[in-house]
Amino acid sequence: MEKEFTMGQKVRVVAMPPYVKTAEPMPMLRPANLIAIGAEGVVIDRRPGNYWGIRFEKGAFLLDSQYIEPAESNVEGNG
Secondary structure: OOOOOOOOOEEEEOOOOOEEEEOOOOOOEEEHHHOOOOOEEEEEEEEOOOEEEEEEOOEEEEEEHHHEEEOOOOOOOOO
């Protein structure tokens, strides 16, 4: 099942890949512990092979759509 996201959409990591690939012109493999389950990032682009470029606090990485889901925006302070 292929998930679709839009540029600028907030997403959350729901599972960890064995490694992550940086979203640079010359991608590099990095240890997956640079991001954590539950980490939120912003979709910056789509890549071939069902990969999405996502900007996290510690940098931009390419993740397959199976590892991410849309992040619900929890609105607080309404009461």
